[in-house]
Amino acid sequence: MLAYAGIYLVLDVNSPKKGQHLNRYDPWSTYNYEYLSHVFSVVEEFSGYNNTLAFFAGNEIINDKISASACPVYIKALVRDMKDYIAHHSSRPIPVGYSAADDLSYRISLADYMECHQYSPSEAVDFYGVNTYQWCGDASFLTSGYNILVQDYSHYSKPIFFSEYGCNEVRPRQFKEIGSIYSTDMSGIFSGGLVYEYAQEANNYGLVDFDEKGNVHLLPDFFTFKAMMEKTVDPPIPKSALTGQSSRSSSSRGNRVPSSQKVCGTHYPNLDISKGVPKSLGTSLILKGANTTKGSFVPLTQEDLVSSYSIFKPDGALLRSTSVVNVQKGPNIHALDSGMYEIKKRNKNPYKGQHNLKVPKAPLIKKRKLRRRY
Numbered sequence: 004m005l006a007y008a009g010i011y012l013v014l015d016v017n018s019p020k021k022g023q024h025l026n027r028y029d030p031w032s033t034y035n036y037e038y039l040s041h042v043f044s045v046v047e048e049f050s051g052y053n054n055t056l057a058f059f060a061g062n063e064i065i066n067d068k069i070s071a072s073a074c075p076v077y078i079k080a081l082v083r084d085m086k087d088y089i090a091h092h093s094s095r096p097i098p099v100g101y102s103a104a105d106d107l108s109y110r111i112s113l114a115d116y117m118e119c120h121q122y123s124p125s126e127a128v129d130f131y132g133v134n135t136y137q138w139c140g141d142a143s144f145l146t147s148g149y150n151i152l153v154q155d156y157s158h159y160s161k162p163i164f165f166s167e168y169g170c171n172e173v174r175p176r177q178f179k180e181i182g183s184i185y186s187t188d189m190s191g192i193f194s195g196g197l198v199y200e201y202a203q204e205a206n207n208y209g210l211v212d213f214d215e216k217g218n219v220h221l222l223p224d225f226f227t228f229k230a231m232m233e234k235t236v237d238p239p240i241p242k243s244a245l246t247g248q249s250s251r252s253s254s255s256r257g258n259r260v261p262s263s264q265k266v267c268g269t270h271y272p273n274l275d276i277s278k279g280v281p282k283s284l285g286t287s288l289i290l291k292g293a294n295t296t297k298g299s300f301v302p303l304t305q306e307d308l309v310s311s312y313s314i315f316k317p318d319g320a321l322l323r324s325t326s327v328v329n330v331q332k333g334p335n336i337h338a339l340d341s342g343m344y345e346i347k348k349r350n351k352n353p354y355k356g357q358h359n360l361k362v363p364k365a366p367l368i369k370k371r372k373l374r375r376r377y
Contacts, residue, residue: 004307006053008330008331009331011054011056012054012056013056013058013197014045014049014057014059015058015061015102016042016046016058016059017059022038023038024038027064027066027073027074028070028073029073030073030074031073034080034281034284035284036285036288039084039285040285040293040294042081042085043084043292044294045058046058046085046293047088047092047296048298050089050093050095050297050298051297051298051299052300053095057097057100057129058085058100059099059101059102060082060085061078061101062134062166066104066106071273071274071275072274072275073275075113075271075274075276077281078101078117079116079121080283082101082126082127082128083125083126083283084283084289086099086125087125087283088285088288088289088293091289091292092292098129099129100131100161101128102132102133102134103133103134104134105135105137109273109274110155111272112272112273113271114163116274118131118161119265119267119268120266120267121266121267126280130161130162130163131161131162132167132197133156133164133165134165135168136170137149137152137170138168138179138183139170139172139173142179144183144189149189153189153191153192156193157192160265162194163192164194164196165184165193165195165196166197167197168180168197168198169198169200171208175227176224177227177231178198178224178227178228181228181231181232181235185236185238186238187239198228209224210222210225217312218313219312219315220314220317220319309326310325310327
């Protein structure tokens with residue numbers, strides 16, 4: 004259904020369940036065969052869909068001094084294992100990255116460490132996400148500190164974006180940061196962002212809410228966010244990006260080293276990497292593959308594309324009693340014009356060679372559970 008709607012998925016392979024995440028305070032006890040079996044099963048299943056845009060190896064695993072001491076080398080090991088598995092079992096490259104808390108103690112050091120490799124190039128992330136909530140209310144590019152973010156990451160060689168944004172300390176939220184995120188002030192460094200979050204929870208960040216019947220209640224933030232996105236114009240793509248050259252000046256980046264060749268140093272402030280990246284505990288799984296079925300598209304009829312759930316405005320007035328999915332061209336390359344929208348299952352992956360998918364212009368909204376310590 005996401006593919007029909009033209010929606011791409013960036014998926015975190017972890018969950019709060021036992022055996023399905025790294026414990027930030029003793030990762031050596033949870034980085035094991037059981038955990039990697041879970042991770043590889045998720046990768047195996049979702050790699051079958053060509054609207055799977057990327058995988059997150061983790062989200063804010065490092066968020067204090069203890070986790071900054073215990074976790075860095077294990078996150079890097081997980082990135083390596085996921086990329087090695089994808090190389091063995093996916094017909095197309097799927098990027099693997101990490102979503103980091105924006106803590107000044109390790110803002111730069113963690114990003115730099117995730118960018119490099121110690122033993123294998125697959126230890127380096129393919130992209131990096133930053134969860135930042137420093138633009139609140141009627142701030143600006145300068146008063147929010149966004150200009151410092153741009154400066155701090157101006158040296159970075161990997162694609163980088165806001166994996167969470169949307170401060171709610173000042174309400175109602177204005178989302179004025181969108182104008183800066185998608186401006187030339189930032190587009191040379193950051194590649195957009197994901198607003199937090201889609202569904203309302205106790206932390207009060209939601210754009211929509213659901214009642215006990217499954218009906219959707221649009222919240223005021225939904226319309227504010229929508230209006231800001233609609234009036235935002237994508238900045239022009241620099242010619243250097245089209246030619247494969249860096250868009251940053253040599254004075255701001257120094258002598259740029261290709262990211263695949265960046266070897267890790269011996270010290271990163273406020274991080275403990277002294278034990279080195281552990282050897283993979285998933286070698287046998289990488290070789291033989293996960294014990295799960297690769298996902299595949301299934302047939303959908305016109306009736307499947309109609310939702311019977313109602314949509315209500317913030318004041319409780321009915322906006323729409325039924326909704327129909329508007330089939331998009333994009334990841335859904337097999338949509339038919341006969342009224343029967345169907346993607347047939349294939350024995351062989353039909354998307355081999357289709358690596359350069361066009362990212363949709365639709366606003367990206369991040370949905371995940373409440374923040375918690377695993």
